[in-house]
Amino acid sequence: MFDLEKAIKHWRAILNKNSALEDGYKEELECHLRDKIDHMISLGSPEKKAYEEAVKKIGETDSIGAEYFKTDTRGISGLPPWKKSRWMPPLFSNYIKIGLRKIKRQKLYSLINIAGLAVGLACCAVIILYVTNELSYDAFHKDADRIYRVATHRINIVGEFRFSTTPGPLGPELKASYPQVEQAIRVVPPFENASHVLVVQEEKRFFENRIWFADKDIFELFHIPFLQGNAQTALVNPNAVVITEGMAKKYFGEEPSLGRALQIEIDYDTGIVEIQDFEVTGVVKNSPANTHLKYDMFISMPTMTSNLPSFEEDWLNHHGKYTYVKLTPTANAADFEEQIQKIAKLCAQKYTEKYNRKMDLNEFFLQPVTKIHMYSRNMREIEPSGNWYYIYIYSIIAFLILLIGCMNFVNLSAALSTTRTKEVGLRKVVGAQRRQLVWQFLGESFLITVLAFIFAFGLISLLLIPFNQMAGTELTSAGLKQPIVLLSLFGLLLFVSIGSGCYPALILTGFNPVSVLQGKSAPTSRGARAQKFLVVGQFAISIFLVICTFTVFKQLNFMKGRALGFSLEQKLVLRVQSNLQHLRRDFEAIKEDFLQNPSITGATVSSSVPGDDTDSGYYLTSRAEDFRNAARLKVITMDYDFIPEYEIKMVAGRPFQKKPGNDEKEAYLINLAGVKELGFSSPEEALGKSFMAHYHRMTKRIIGVTDDFHYRGMQEIVEPLIMDIEDSLMNTITLSIRVENMNELMQFVKKRWDEHFPGVPFEYSFLDESFDREYRYEDQMGRLLGIITTLGFIIACLGLFGLASFVARYRTKEIGIRKVLGASTTNIVAMLSKKFFMLILISVIIASPLAWYSMNKWLQDFAYRVNMNLVVFFVAAGGALAIALATVCIQGIRAAVANPVNSLRDE
């Protein structure tokens, strides 16, 4: 008897064999079959016939399956044909699992990889932060592309100059007469050249150095957000001051500061310094780090004009007066620049009228505000400009470190690839395509890079501390949130993971599965060559950095150790920033007061001390009142005690002497460079010659010539210098001390200070310390290089360590057999190290000329420099070789002393 159900079950079993058919498909087909059978039975067919007919009609199950398969499979997904493909590569979770398992299982190698990459990435991230910050200066102002500073280009008898400054009345004139000027404002510091402005609020007295007189519209031109007060009216009235929130907190704490009083000491260029009362009319946000015009307070311009009415008429004096304009959107900057030359010509005319001297050229030019930081090379720039040189150097160093890290990764993965041949072979056998496997390994390197990134983020804040100190920046890890930085970091992530993952991926996936699974090892000669190349690269970079570091330190020691030509030890320097009149008038009495303490053995007053970045100079002429072709000499004005106190050596003539005679009115000293500058062939020839100085228009005689002492530090060549007794420039007291009880001495000095300069903050420094600060940049660069070189070297050595340990493990059996056959430990260590030794030697050969070239270039910046000699190279190369070999040997010895029985038994 025919059993329909059984027959259908049988048919269904055939369907089940077809793997392309999913349950749903089969059910649908079965439903169709049953419908058909029911239909035919209802038409009178017997069950068996109906079944056979229906089965026939439905057709070959294989071809149905094939048809479904064709529909379902789009490309190679590796998924069962009936599953929808996902956006993620298939087996993704498996790859992650395997990747993490590998990291966990090979802890040492993973640690080396991740640590190396993390350090490299952190360095790069810091540099990215630095570069973005440098390039983003003043871009945050609204319509920054329309804001310009007007600057002066001038040629006169003295030379060619570009000043950042322009005459005071220029701003209002531009706004009044030129329709394309939307806004024009001026900023002026309260003291010309002075960085210390005394601010008093009841008991609180501080020196501030970022205070500006500013026109009331400054808040419209620059982006300076108001927190309290009215931006339109804040700077309208005289004696109004707008302060930052930081200042508000400093002077008023948590109390409201609006409407409160502050006293500020101001020099109106009239020779009289006044302390005046101000009212706080506004509080603004703190100055951002990336503006060339950093600020703490703005004083209203009417304060200036009411105290110094000539300010608005003075077309000649431009010192310390900065003019900014914002042009209308349609204005053409070049045309505007052309038009304002008219004013420049008028200025030149006025100059000629007043001084009866011609100016060869006087022009105004526009500087886009966003370009000031990186491109302005003007005199009297508000703050030191950015330097492309540093950007390049830092970028290169960071990149090199990253490269070492990446090379580590590539090298170790390539070496470890031999342990993964089986996995790859198996994957290939079960149908993995090469492309899939490449994705898998790229994914693994991505995973490692991401982990490295996580560590790097921790390192960044650590690295920023020394970096900020060195570069004088205020970078924080908060800057990482900027979109451009994030984008760069993401780019870096991709670059590193692809760059370092590519090569291992290609090697690993290149194995022939058949030979791998048969147990033959994969051919590795190509891989081995690449690994050698990478080791050479790593060590070439490391040795390059080592040589650079050595040279920098050598230069530093040279500079610090070289005889400066004056005494630096035990000098306490007091800076008088306020109440200078008292110092200049009564310095002899003040000195006497200090000298009462037996620990103070000497005292002298001068305009600057060695190590100061003196910029003041005298123009000297031998013909009265004619300063054409005048010689320019830097100047230090001093009292009679300066030369003996600083133990400066005389080459000819005599130092200043109180008696007999009148050196104050009649005598100059010059240094040897000055002799040459004034056109004399010998110091003796210069003695007795008279010169007039532009500063005080007095004619004095040269009575002595000093040695070329390094009054500006070792980086700079000793420039021509004139020494003069001239009270009006003095501002510094130097005390020679004999320290027995420092505390007691400082208390004494402070007491005397307060007697003479009540209310003036007591600021002191020790000359040797501040002189060390002169080398701050080199010092910090040396230290940074030292840190980075050490890091780079450690990473490279770690890589080498990993590689050597791998090689040793890989050759365990060979070593075992060699030992059994009688090889000694030394033989085996030598055998294992020889190859590495050669590689490192090659690195030395590559790195040396490169280092020689770059360090020679760097040294050109120094007036007094060490010679590059072979010793540095030998020390660096020898050191590198020794450390690298030690690394390799540790592994070699471990392998060599292992009991051969263990390694040979293991099969």
Next chain:
Amino acid sequence: MVSKNLMAASTKPMILSILASGEIYGYQIIQNIIQISGGTLEWSEGMLYPVLHRMEKENFIRSEWKISDNGRRRKYYRLTELGKKELQKERKQWMSVHKVFSRLWDPFPAVE
């Protein structure tokens, strides 16, 4: 009998046309075709399902499992908006082909 190639080409527009009249399941589609063609079109019935499956993947039709009165689970198909548009397209193409043939084989071609 219709050739295999023609069969393959016409299956999709036919299914679309049949579904245009409403929700329907596989067996009914076959029955409809047989009825309309008077038995001249004969499909290997099982092959209908992969085609339906592909059309569903291409978003021309949607399917839904339903339990019929006799307790059998059936998959019902209906047209999507995209399918309706596709049907219009197919229709235009087939009609233009049809026009050409009907002109060519017209026993009384127009005299120019």
